[in-house]
Amino acid sequence: MPNIKSAAKRAKTSMEKRTRNRSEKANIATITKKLAEVITAKDKAKSGEIFNAYASAVDKAVKKGILTRNTADRKKSRAAIKIAAIK
Numbered sequence: 001m002p003n004i005k006s007a008a009k010r011a012k013t014s015m016e017k018r019t020r021n022r023s024e025k026a027n028i029a030t031i032t033k034k035l036a037e038v039i040t041a042k043d044k045a046k047s048g049e050i051f052n053a054y055a056s057a058v059d060k061a062v063k064k065g066i067l068t069r070n071t072a073d074r075k076k077s078r079a080a081i082k083i084a085a086i087k
Helices: 005-040 044-063 069-084
Strands: none
Touching: 005 044, 005 069, 044 069
């Protein structure tokens, strides 16, 4: 338990941020799984639609400071390469 008032406030805000970040990351993970399923099924039309939602979610996470820009770009690039490989 923190002894100083400011430390108590920091602990509280840290916990709030952690729950927000975990929620957002879970959302991204869910969309990633959907994208992986569609890529495995080789449905190019549906994969493009889900990729747009995935890219949007990742970009919003960057905007909120949950992910870094390079991580987001890497994730989107790898997903785009997998989609492009669908024949």
